[in-house]
Amino acid sequence: MLTQKDIDNLEIKDKRYMISVGEPKELYVRVNPTGKKVFYLRASKFKNFITIGECQKGVLNVTNAREKAKDLLKSMYDGKFIGKNDKVMTLEKANFLYVDIKSKKLNSATIKKEQSIFKKYIIPTLGQKDI
Structure with a gap:
């Protein structure tokens, strides 16, 4: 399980990459070559990722991202979450x-x-x- 300090110290590489943050296991952070770090939630077994937001001091940290991820997961399991692409399930x-x-x-x-x-x-x- 990564902490905010771990995320701040993630290495910037030539290509973007994703790493699991943990707690919940579906929470990931993507590190871009520009240094921008964005939190994502992996939706179910499909490779769909839902953007939670950019990691910024005072705006969104790992604790806030975890809370948002848990809220999204609860709404998905309850069937209340509607993604951008699937407004209506037929x-x-x-x-x-x-x-x-x-x-x-x-x-x-x-x-x-x-x-x-x-x-x-x-x-x-x-x-x-x-x-």
């Missing part, structure tokens, strides 16, 4: 996420059969409904 979008997650575990024939049924019977009537 059944069709949920199905797309389902396929993305399950495609690694299920046989391709099973997925093809499920998607055929979904496209034929569910999308025409319920696909664009908000969930």
Whole structure:
């Protein structure tokens, strides 16, 4: 678990890089070649990152970033968080996420059969409904 002193002392490299801050484990800090340090929250198992804010003295430190990250995680788990790209979750979008997650575990024939049924019977009537 990194402290504010650890974050202030992070080495500036030629390329930007990310390092886990810890507590919560989804909290990261990105160090840019310019020296700018930005806190991010990794959203679920996908590689989507939500910007928390730039690390600035007196404005946003690691303690504030942790609090914001925990609040965001709570709202995600409660289903109240709405990201920039997904203002409304439809059944069709949920199905797309389902396929993305399950495609690694299920046989391709099973997925093809499920998607055929979904496209034929569910999308025409319920696909664009908000969930």
